[in-house]
Amino acid sequence: MATTDVKAPRRASEAGPALDVRTRARNHAIASIGSVLLVWLLVTSVFGLLDPETLPSPLDVARAIATLAVDPFSGSTLFGHVASSVQRWGLGVLAAVLIGVPTGALLAWIPPVRAAVTPVFELLRYIPPFAWIPLAVLWFGAGLTAQSAVVFVAAFPPMVINAQLGVAQVDPLLDKAARALGASSATTLARVVFPVATPSALAGVRIGLSNGWMALIGAELVVGSEGLGFVISQAQSNGETEVIVAGMVCIGVLGMLFDLALQKLSARALRWHA
Amino acid sequence: MTTETSTSTGRVPLQRPYRPPRKRGTTSIWRRGLSGRATFVIGVASSATLVAVWHLLSATALVSPLLLPPPLRVAETFWQFLTAEYLGETLVGHTAASMTIVAGGWLLGGLVGLPLGILIGWSDRVRWLVFPLFQLLRPVPPLAWIPLAIVWLGIGDPARIFVVFLSAVVPWTINSMAAVSSVDPLLIRAARTLGAGDGSILRRVVIHTATPTLVAGARIALGNAWTTLIAAELLAASAGLGFVALNASQTLSSDILLVSMGIIGVLGALFSAILRGVGRAVAPWAKEA
Amino acid sequence: MTHSTANRTRGPVTGSPTTGNGHDPKLEIRGVTKNFVTRAGEVDALASCDLALEQGEFLTIVGPSGCGKSTLMMVAAGLDEASSGSILVDGEPAGGPGPQRSVVFQRFALFPSRTVADNICFGMQQARVPKPEQAERLEEQLTLMGLGKFRDSYPHELSGGMQQRVAIARSLVLRPEILLMDEPFGALDAQTRLLLQEELVRLRQVHRFTVLFITHSVEEAVYLADRVAVMTRRPGAIKTVIDVPGDAEWRSSDIETAMGHPEFTQLRQRVWKLVKEEIVAS
Ligand SMILES: Nc1ncnc2c1ncn2[C@@H]1O[C@H](COP(=O)(O)OP(=O)(O)OP(=O)(O)O)[C@@H](O)[C@H]1O
Ligand SMILES: [Mg+2]
Numbered sequence: 001m002a003t004t005d006v007k008a009p010r011r012a013s014e015a016g017p018a019l020d021v022r023t024r025a026r027n028h029a030i031a032s033i034g035s036v037l038l039v040w041l042l043v044t045s046v047f048g049l050l051d052p053e054t055l056p057s058p059l060d061v062a063r064a065i066a067t068l069a070v071d072p073f074s075g076s077t078l079f080g081h082v083a084s085s086v087q088r089w090g091l092g093v094l095a096a097v098l099i100g101v102p103t104g105a106l107l108a109w110i111p112p113v114r115a116a117v118t119p120v121f122e123l124l125r126y127i128p129p130f131a132w133i134p135l136a137v138l139w140f141g142a143g144l145t146a147q148s149a150v151v152f153v154a155a156f157p158p159m160v161i162n163a164q165l166g167v168a169q170v171d172p173l174l175d176k177a178a179r180a181l182g183a184s185s186a187t188t189l190a191r192v193v194f195p196v197a198t199p200s201a202l203a204g205v206r207i208g209l210s211n212g213w214m215a216l217i218g219a220e221l222v223v224g225s226e227g228l229g230f231v232i233s234q235a236q237s238n239g240e241t242e243v244i245v246a247g248m249v250c251i252g253v254l255g256m257l258f259d260l261a262l263q264k265l266s267a268r269a270l271r272w273h274a
Numbered sequence: 275m276t277t278e279t280s281t282s283t284g285r286v287p288l289q290r291p292y293r294p295p296r297k298r299g300t301t302s303i304w305r306r307g308l309s310g311r312a313t314f315v316i317g318v319a320s321s322a323t324l325v326a327v328w329h330l331l332s333a334t335a336l337v338s339p340l341l342l343p344p345p346l347r348v349a350e351t352f353w354q355f356l357t358a359e360y361l362g363e364t365l366v367g368h369t370a371a372s373m374t375i376v377a378g379g380w381l382l383g384g385l386v387g388l389p390l391g392i393l394i395g396w397s398d399r400v401r402w403l404v405f406p407l408f409q410l411l412r413p414v415p416p417l418a419w420i421p422l423a424i425v426w427l428g429i430g431d432p433a434r435i436f437v438v439f440l441s442a443v444v445p446w447t448i449n450s451m452a453a454v455s456s457v458d459p460l461l462i463r464a465a466r467t468l469g470a471g472d473g474s475i476l477r478r479v480v481i482h483t484a485t486p487t488l489v490a491g492a493r494i495a496l497g498n499a500w501t502t503l504i505a506a507e508l509l510a511a512s513a514g515l516g517f518v519a520l521n522a523s524q525t526l527s528s529d530i531l532l533v534s535m536g537i538i539g540v541l542g543a544l545f546s547a548i549l550r551g552v553g554r555a556v557a558p559w560a561k562e563a
Numbered sequence: 564m565t566h567s568t569a570n571r572t573r574g575p576v577t578g579s580p581t582t583g584n585g586h587d588p589k590l591e592i593r594g595v596t597k598n599f600v601t602r603a604g605e606v607d608a609l610a611s612c613d614l615a616l617e618q619g620e621f622l623t624i625v626g627p628s629g630c631g632k633s634t635l636m637m638v639a640a641g642l643d644e645a646s647s648g649s650i651l652v653d654g655e656p657a658g659g660p661g662p663q664r665s666v667v668f669q670r671f672a673l674f675p676s677r678t679v680a681d682n683i684c685f686g687m688q689q690a691r692v693p694k695p696e697q698a699e700r701l702e703e704q705l706t707l708m709g710l711g712k713f714r715d716s717y718p719h720e721l722s723g724g725m726q727q728r729v730a731i732a733r734s735l736v737l738r739p740e741i742l743l744m745d746e747p748f749g750a751l752d753a754q755t756r757l758l759l760q761e762e763l764v765r766l767r768q769v770h771r772f773t774v775l776f777i778t779h780s781v782e783e784a785v786y787l788a789d790r791v792a793v794m795t796r797r798p799g800a801i802k803t804v805i806d807v808p809g810d811a812e813w814r815s816s817d818i819e820t821a822m823g824h825p826e827f828t829q830l831r832q833r834v835w836k837l838v839k840e841e842i843v844a845s
Contacts (some may be wrong), residue, residue: 021398028402036407054426111308115316120324126546127539128501130417130508131516134523134531139341176642177672181686181733182662185302191685195676214415218505221420222520229418233509236421244421252414259413272676272717301644301659 056242064246073243074234075225082250085216085227088144092151093212100156100208101201104163108197109189114164121160129154129215133222142223147216154215155208162204166197199273202266209262213255228254343529351529352536360530361521363513369537371513372503375431379438380499384492386439387446391491394447395454408447416441416498417505429510434503441502442495449491453484486553486560493549500542515541587654588615589773590639590664590741595648596798597634607798608634611648614792614801616741619771623784625834626794626802627842632777633669635799636745639775640666652741662686665739667747669777671730673718679729680705680714686737704732707762709755723750731759735766742774748783760787760818781835785827786818793837796845803837805830 019027037058043049044057052060068078076084107114132153136146170193178188194201220229228251235243308316325345331337332344339347355365363371394401416437427433457480507516515534522531553560597609608631616622626632637643639650641660650657652664660666665686673682683704687697705711708728718726727750734742748756760783767774778784784791788807795802807830813821821827 025398025402028399029406032403033406033410110304111306111313112304112316115308115313116320119317119321122543123321123539126542127535128504128542130501130505131519131535131538133508134519135528135535138523138526138528138531171672173668173670173672174674176637176640176660177666177668177674178685180640180642180660180662180664180666181737182660182689183685184689185305187689192674192676196674198676214417217415218417218508221417221505222508232418232421236424239425241422241425244425248414248418248422251418252411255413255415272678272719 053239053241056245060242061245061249064240064242065249068231068243068246073231078231078250081227081231082254085220085229086254088147088219088227089151089212089216091144092148092216093155093209095148096152096155096159096208096212097205100159101163101205104160104165104201104204105167105189105194105197107160108164108167109193121157125157129211130218130222133219136219137223147219147224147227150219151212151216155212158207158211159201159204162207163197163201166200166204167193169200170196195272199266199270202262202269206259206262206266209258210255213251213258217251340526340528343532348529348532348536352533355530355533361513361518365533365537368513368515368518368534369541371511372507372515373541375434375438375506375514376496376499376503378431378435379503380442380496382435382439383442383446383495383499387443387491387495388450388488390443391447391450391452392454395451401451408444412444416502420506420509424510433510434506437506438499438503441498445491445494445498449487449494453487453491456483456487482557482559485557489549489553489557493546493553496545496549497542500538500545504538587651589618589620589653590614590616590775591651591654592635592639593649593651595635595638595645595650597631597638597643597646598798609638609645610795610798610800612799612801614775614804616773616775618773619767621767621774621776621787621789622792623776623778623788623790624792624794625778625781625784625838626799627796627838627845628779630794630797630841631799632794633745635794636666636743636775636777640664640743642666662690662737663739664741664743665734665737667730667734667742667744669745669749671718671726671750673726673729673733675718678715678717679710679721682718682729683733683736686733690737700736704736707735708732708759724752724755727751728755728759738770738772740772742772742776744774744776746777746779748778748780757818763787781831781838782818782822785830785834786821791834793834794841796841802841805834 040055040058044052044055045059056064065078070077072080103117107117129150133146133150136149136153140146140149174192174196175188178192179185183192216227217229220227221233224230228247232244232247232251235241235247328342329345332339332342343351352365357364359367361368390404394404419437419440420433423433423436427436503514504516504519507514508520511517515538519531519534519538522528522534592612592614595609595612596607599606599608612635614622624632624635634643638645641650641657641664657664674685677685680701683701684697687700692700701714705714708731710725710728710732713721713725718729721729727747731744731747734744748759751759763774764787766772774787776784776787785807789809791805791807793802793805794800811824811826813824813827816824822831
């Protein structure tokens with residue numbers, strides 16, 4: 001995360017050893033996360049101030065994850081639920097990338113298309129993805145299609161908007177240069193304009209992936225009988241709080257992994273970028 | 275002059291063989307800019323086409339009206355719903371219920387997020403301590419907290435306000451942090467050398483650069499809050515627009531479902547527009563994000 | 564067909580397959596005007612401009628800043644539409660842009676996501692020049708421009724002068740019939756500038772392309788040109804066209820030596836006076 005980047009190193013304080021800022025930041029992070037975990041552990045396991053129904057101890061949560069990994073919970077093991085979540089999410093965001101990014105590029109590139117699509121798009125994009133859940137269920141039934149559709153609806157707008165922004169911001173002179181060198185409109189778009197628009201488009205894809213993940217969890221909470229969202233809602237009805245927290249941990253970790261993977265990918269794709 | 279026969283090894287002549295100039299126009303008509311009038315006309319035409327297609331689909335029963343009611347019926351339902359009760363409230367009542375929760379969670383988010391962000395932006399130490407926790411919790415979507423919130427607070431307003439608060443507090447915090455660090459120390463020094471007093475520095479320099487960021491944070495927070503509230507209402511509510519939508523879907527009242535979706539969208543757009551307007555009013559110098 | 568330098572002399576080339584009569588100029592700018600509609604209102608950039616360049620001719624344009632030189636070049640390249648008037652190539656309406664009319668832009672316009680080599684090869688790829696030929700021509704340009712070490716660099720990693728050399732190479736590598744250059748040496752250091760000026764003189768003796776060359780340096784304009792066109796202040800029009808004698812003594816020497824030549828100085832002062840009148844009047 002860029003915002004954590006430290007400022008220019010300060011002079012080392014006279015009392016302490018000369019630690020560089022990065023190290024000090026890391027030490028603070030370890031201390032703060034460590035102490036939160038410690039307090040959590042003390043409050044639950046050691047002193048038993050909170051009963052496990054309200055807040056399970058970290059050990060309970062770890063045990064719950066381990067159990068979920070081998071014993072089926074509401075139909076399948078943790079891996080089964082993860083697999084079905086990832087599948088629905090993957091289908092939805094894949095469709096969103098394949099349709100959304102070219103749509104955004106087209107909107108920026110061809111003014112008549114922009115004029116035709118923008119009013120409808122602006123009207124629809126303010127409907128939150130979760131508001132589509134009931135409609136998706138009505139249309140497609142409570143299953144894979146409905147959930148993937150909700151993921152799509154959540155991931156689509158940022159991908160369109162950022163791809164459009166990226167293409168619109170490309171210096172028109174580059175278009176002229178490409179055409180002067182004999183490139184067709186399609187070639188110019190594919191080989192000159194789009195590469196330049198990629199950072200912005202990728203930023204949109206990144207937002208879309210995380211929106212889609214969030215929307216999927218919402219959709220699984222409301223309908224369906226598989227997936228991580230379903231796990232935590234089922235655990236809530238069973239009163240198994242440690243499973244709720246275990247599910248939340250898995251949701252967070254997976255979301256973070258997707259984001260990291262995309263960051264790595266875009267770093268590779270944007271080598272030319274200053 | 276001879277005609278060059280190009281062989282596989284032979285050098286292509288320095289001047290390439292003559293090709294008649296392509297008779298393409300300078301700019302293809304697709305790529306030309308449109309006047310404001312043309313944009314408007316095309317927009318209206320495309321919207322009208324969409325509604326017409328929708329009407330035809332349901333009028334010809336190509337799509338069952340159970341799944342997609344004709345546009346006129348949706349409009350009719352909207353009128354009735356304004357005064358008639360559905361699930362214990364009129365449309366106005368459900369809207370008010372939703373807005374109360376959103377306002378509560380959003381304001382609470384600001385109450386916590388603003389000072390927290392300023393603190394994080396101001397002090398390295400606080401940032402080092404708090405930010406990692408923030409980063410740890412951020413990948414968990416706010417609505418994944420709903421089951422836990424229900425366990426802790428029961429099915430009721432507090433649980434929903436809590437979840438909405440979680441979704442709003444992140445942009446509040448991040449933007450107020452950004453607002454603080456956007457104040458360039460060099461700018462302050464520059465203002466000093468120009469003979470500005472402390473109060474005037476705060477007004478001119480700090481507020482000038484920080485306000486647009488803060489307003490943007492408020493806008494994003496409100497958008498998040500609205501989005502999350504709808505999810506929360508699908509799960510744990512007895513009133514509100516999300517609750518209406520889910521019930522309408524389960525009872526196959528697709529007209530009511532579309533009306534509630536429409537209201538949800540319009541209100542979302544309205545919130546965004548209002549805060550954009552506020553941004554323009556309090557910080558007219560800022561570039562629109 | 565091949566063009567040997569032997570049958571190329573100054574003036575119109577006879578027997579051109581496109582024109583039939585052989586008296587059409589290579590590039591003709593006929594009554595071109597241009598006005599921009601902006602939010603602030605209409606801007607008249609070009610009043611009626613007329614110019615005709617014979618095959619193989621080198622015409623330089625000088626004029627006060629903002630007088631519409633770049634605008635004229637964009638129109639001549641087919642990249643912008645004239646508000647009225649037309650551009651003719653070999654006597655026929657030129658239409659959209661293409662590699663026969665190659666452009667070096669004032670602001671380089673390098674493709675930021677492509678390496679130096681990819682930038683230079685872009686036009687050849689569009690023209691489907693065979694791969695081995697592409698590689699050969701690329702090498703030639705890299706050597707010529709002293710860019711050999713930077714073939715795999717991205718534009719943002721280059722200095723302004725290096726970027727400009729890439730832009731020039733990208734154009735020259737196509738061996739165009741018409742070269743349109745907008746202050747192509749503007750960002751170069753003095754030595755590279757000298758080098759490339761001489762290189763351009765040499766190249767055109769070999770390839771006899773037709774050049775429309777915009778510059779703000781009067782010396783450069785006189786040194787390179789067969790004719791120098793001076794533009795009026797905005798809205799720009801062609802004020803005067805001055806012939807530079809092709810057989811002048813200083814022709815064979817480099818620009819620094821040439822500048823010491825009285826005949827050259829006289830010409831330079833004549834052009835400069837014309838430009839100055841426009842700058843002062845605006
Ligand atoms: N795209 C545009 N929109 C509006 N006005 C423009 C545009 N391009 C150029 N102009 C205007 O046209 C006039 C001529 O511009 P141009 O770039 O052709 O000048 P120039 O002679 O090349 O100047 P310089 O020597 O500084 O490069 C200027 O007044 C400029 O403001
Ligand atoms: Mg210019």
